[in-house]
Amino acid sequence: MPMTNVSMxxxxxxxxxxxxLKGIHESLHEALGIHPEAFFMTITEHEEANFLANMTFPFERSPDxxxxxxxxxxxRDAEDKKRFYEHLVEKLQASPGVDPADVFINIIEVASENWSPGRGLAGRNSVIPATGAPATTAAS
Structure with missing residues (x-):
């Protein structure tokens, strides 16, 4: 269950x-096999004075x-990530029309035990049975 933060x-x-957000979620599912219901995403908007990025290295970017x-x-291996990057750029170019040069992606990988989906459950694949009691944690 990835956590995604977009700054713009x-x-x-x-x-x-x-x-x-929809494009990122769809790419995570289609290119990396992330569960279609696993989405936890935010966008943070910044005034010009609070958003500093090199707009010419290694190529020109727009204010978008x-x-x-x-x-x-x-x-995930390097090929999985490369496939995701390409897929996401294509998806965002198609809708909402983002220039590929304006899609800067950073993936942070963490061990499975570094996730808790809530209720104090450990492991990103913790499942809550119908009874509401925590299930045993399954890491994958």
């Missing part, structure tokens, strides 16, 4: 922001730059 300059519409940071459970 203020000024984009709610429709644009929703399309960004998106800084996308995704925390995932460790275990």
């Amino acid at each position: 300059r203020t000024g984009q519409s709610a429709q644009f922001r929703t399309a960004v 730059l998106l800084l996308i940071q995704i925390t995932l459970t460790a275990g």
Whole structure:
């Protein structure tokens, strides 16, 4: 269950922001096999004075730059990540029309035991049975 945080300059519409989050979620599912119901995502908007990024290195970017940071459970190889990066850029270019140069992605990998989905349960795959009692933790 990844946690996604997107930082951007203020000024984009709610429709644009929703399309960004939807595109990221769909790419995580389609390119990395993340469960379709595993989404925990935020967007933080910043005034110009609070958003400093190099706009020319290693290529030019527009003021619409998106800084996308995704925390995932460790275990994916370089090819999986490369496939995800390419998929996400294509998805965001198609909707809401983000220039590929404006998609800056950072993945942070953590061990499975570093997740708690709530209720003090340990492990990202903790499941709550119908009775409401915590299930045993299954790491994957």
